[in-house]
Amino acid sequence: MLLAMGAALTALSILNVVSGQIVEATDWSWAGIYPSRELEWHKCFDCAGQCEGRLDCARLDVPMDWSDPNDDRRVGAGGSGNYVLRLYGKYMQSVVGNNHVSPLTVSSRNATEISDQDLISFDPRGVGASTPRYQCFDHPSDKVTWDAQDPGTIDADRSLSLGPLLYARAKAYSSLCERQVQKTGLAQNSGTAYVARDMLEIVNKGDPAFPDLKFWGFSYGTIIGGVFAAMFPNRVERILSDANASYLEWFRGGERQFLDSAEDVMNAFYSYCHKAGSERCEFFDESPAAIENRFHTLFETLRREPVVVKPNRCTGPAVPELITYAKLKMHLREALYQPYYGWPYFAKILAALERGDGRPFYAFYHPTPQAPAESCEAPVSPFEPLEGMTPSTPDAYPFMRCADRPQGSNHTLEEFVQNARDLMDWSPSVGAANLDNILRCVGRTTEPNYSYNGRAVTVSRRLLVD
Structure with missing residues (x-):
């Protein structure tokens, strides 16, 4: 389109x-x-x-x-x-x-x-x-059910005991997606x-x-x-x-470049929140160090005791929703990716969670009330264009990312856990949240028919790289 x-x-x-x-x-x-x-x-x-x-x-x-x-x-x-x-x-x-x-x-x-x-x-x-569209689930409700089973980031448990579960889940998702998308010819x-x-x-x-x-x-x-x-x-x-x-x-198939500046950006959040003052940053404190200390304390608190968002018939959720350590860690990755737009509301979320209020976090992902799911909804065909505009197609990225990787880059469980340790050492703030880029390719077997494996070349005109 x-x-x-x-x-x-x-x-x-x-x-x-x-x-x-x-x-x-x-x-x-x-x-x-x-x-x-x-x-x-x-x-x-x-x-x-x-x-x-x-x-x-x-x-x-x-x-x-x-x-x-x-x-x-x-x-x-x-x-x-x-x-x-x-x-x-x-x-x-x-x-x-x-x-x-x-x-x-x-x-x-x-x-x-x-x-x-x-x-x-x-x-x-x-x-x-x-x-046709990259679509791993016939019914939207199936995707909701699958996402609800997500155990979270690997560091939600300090022992990294979630590693085998995350790895098995990634293989299951890859198998399902390849089987479904091969029907369209896109795989x-x-x-x-x-x-x-x-x-x-x-x-x-x-x-x-x-x-x-x-x-x-x-x-x-x-x-x-x-x-x-x-x-x-x-x-x-x-x-x-x-x-x-x-x-x-x-x-x-590397992942470190995505994290090269993550800790610098994280430190900038503490600094600029302090400079902005309490009127412009709801997570304000007397110094950047004090903000950082509260930030880490909040994550440790959520690791032990998630915040509960109570059901609300008008605004949702339909059932109680837990705001966990892992959910906030994934949201942190989004906030660091677009700090200019993401930080003010991120500070609001942090301050609310510190008070035990998960409503701002929930509202960020559900800006409008959610319609009740149809128990017998019709399947959505990947051959029919979706109405309106959608910002992304979540099932697409793994196919694009994994098709560009070299053959044989599938990780074993042991390699995945070691990669997890390496990325968390490289970026304590969001290294664990970035592991999904590795998990996306676990169990993938389909190779592209058409690819570019040539050398770098000189173009006839200008490139500007910023």
Whole structure:
């Protein structure tokens, strides 16, 4: 699925300026756009008439297997690029346009003045609205049941006794996912090389006046940009790699680069919370050291005694929910990943949990009341696009990550436990939370049909790596 924003279309004025909420189109859906082998743009997300046709959408039909592009099997072209563009496109246009202004000053009123550039984003194969979709469970309720059995991070028990259980659970999940996703053809047609080739197809089907790629990639997007440059060096006009992942670690199966600065960022939280004061940081104390001490004390308390969120018929949960050491550790990883956005509310969560109140934590993951689960709900087909916009497709990442790793990188239980010790030594704060990147590939057996194993090359134009 592709979502385009142009200068004439402006940025995301589809956001309701008064409420700040996204208003969905009333008579439009992805399913209403028939996939085409050419880029055929359709007006979309009209926001009940408030968007003035500023967004166009397309469904591009590409080969399932680029190692055999004449195969009749077809597929639509990390997380959802459409979701990001729809939310943040106007800010991105303020950066790339000729009439540059600070993203902090962008509003819907000046969006038409800030850029003469079209922006195109897409949901990679198997992600978001693209079909078929990476989907390991037929019923959403099955995924909820599976997640409810999660024993937590390995350091929830100091003896690391959860290691065998986490390892067995990872193998079971891998087996289920491969069996389910092989039905769609995606299992053996995954990996960054596929995404890069899909992206080239988007460029090929675009405006002939712009035959080469201009790309801005974030996080995993930097891996996509690097692989594209290596595979198609003469088709690059500009690539901006922002918030880089390590190419070497990604393709060798390493995990430390993700944690290199974690402790520095953690220490910055203590420092900036103290500087912000009690009005701007709810976990404030008399010194950074005092904040750090309370932080560790809270985690130790949760290890012994989780906080209970009581049931509430209006706001949820339907049954009591435990806020555990492991749940807070996983949330810490998210907060460190996006400190600018995550820290204020993270401080609120910490202060509330310290008082025995788990409601702010629960509200973060359930911002709207949850509808009761249907006991006999219909299965969701991976061949049908989901309605609306989804920020991510959780079952997709393991296939992409593991397809890019070298063969033979499956870890034994003993290797997994040793890796756990190494990562926790490397980053005491979130090393244990990052072990899921290792567990994702345990038990995986499917190898991609199409991959890039060549050497690094020199591109014809410029790359900017930040």
